[in-house]
Amino acid sequence: MGAGVIGLTTALVAARAGHKVTVVAANRPEETVSSVAAAIWAPYHAEPATWIGPWAATTFEVLAGLAATVPEAGVQMREGIVVHRAGTAPLRWAATVAGNRPARADEVPEGAAGGTVCTVPIATMSIYLPWLQQQCTSLGVKWAWRLVQSLAEAADQDAVVVLATGLQSHGLHSDDGLYPVRGQVARIGNASIEQWIIDDANPAGSTYVIPRANEIICGGTAEIGATSLLPDRETEHRIMDSAVRLFPGLAEGTFLGSRVGLRPGRHLIRLELRDEEERSVIHSYGHGGSGVTVSWGVAYATLDLIGKAASSSQQRTVTRPH
Known part of the structure; x- marks a missing residue:
């Protein structure tokens, strides 16, 4: 259930x-929140770290392999900078990337305390999502584009149901721990930028600039509980002003519009196998802003649960933190 990146x-x-x-x-x-994602490998708004780390490492390896050998997948390895600001804790994940180094003073924005330079995968989602879909189709995966509001509608009793539904449960589960984390981004074309930058503690607001194959994504926001899918013009101006300060060349690009997505937030990611309504159900959601970053790790962990479901008809629950 669900056709986002997870x-x-x-x-x-x-x-x-x-x-x-x-x-x-x-x-x-193309209608999911995954299509709005900046889609840079960067753990963001997701816990627990004990799960995120291994899943992210698995995903990094797979995406790096795609970047090296499958150009049609739309994944590229790009160097960039995670900015450090005085008085705020640096983003820890940058220091885990092989080959990372401290940024030079001339590489970081004015007023920054420092930074970490590293090379990570970036997926152009308008290419990557169709590639995933095509790969699935080539292996015989079938597609049913319809709204389902009960497990009985979803599949036969002997099937394993994986709920990768993000925020869109439509009554399939009653997990009240989910909440929206609204993200707004601006899209820029016809601008040449090779490096990405993440300046999460920028005084003007969290700022990132992510170059992709056919556009540059500028962000962003993380508004917990907000649900509007309409771009906010004041936010749009703030994002663009901050991005242009970091990369003045963006001002010469073509503004392609703003997009909004609602990330599926949860205090902890849920990946759990249960017996519900006489069928095996795997809950897989709450990945926050880390869907792309953990996608392959989550998929392989889910495969293990599918195997467990197939081998037993008794109720099973994965031990997980609460």
Whole structure:
């Protein structure tokens, strides 16, 4: 259930393992929050760290492999800078990337305390999501584009149901721990920028600039509880002003518009196998702003749960923090 980056990646991994897979979703990939994502490998708004670390490492390895050998997947390895600001804790993940180094003074914005330079995968989602879908189709994955509001509608009792539904549960579960984290980004074309930058503690507001194959994504926001999908013009101006200060050349680019997505926030990611309504159900959501970053790790962990579900009809629950 669900055709965002978690759902598609899980479907692909399961199909590669020989399972018969049907993706059931009300929204096509280009209509999901995954299509709005900046899609840089960067753990963001997701816990617990004990799960995120291994899943992110697995995903890094897979995406780096795609960047090196499958250019049509739309993944590139790019060097960039994570900015450090005085009085705020630096983002820890940058120091875990192989080959990282301290940024030179001339590489960081004025007023910054320092930074970390590293090379990470970036996915152009308008290319990557269709590639995932095509890979699934080539392995026999079937597609059912419809709204499902009960487990009985979703699949037969002997099927394993994976709920990779993000915020869009439509009554399939009653997890009240989920909440929206609104993100707004601006899209710029016809501008040449090779490096990305993440300046999370920028005094003007969290700022990032992520170059992709066919556009540059500038952000951003993380508004907990906000639900509007309409771009806010004041936020748009703030994002662009901050981005242009970091990369003046953006002012010469073409503004392609703003997009908004609602990240599926949760105090902890939920990946759990349960027996519900006489069928095996795997809950897989709450990935926050880390969907792309953990996608392959989550998919392989889900594959393990599918195997457990197939081997037993008794109620099973993955031990997890609460």
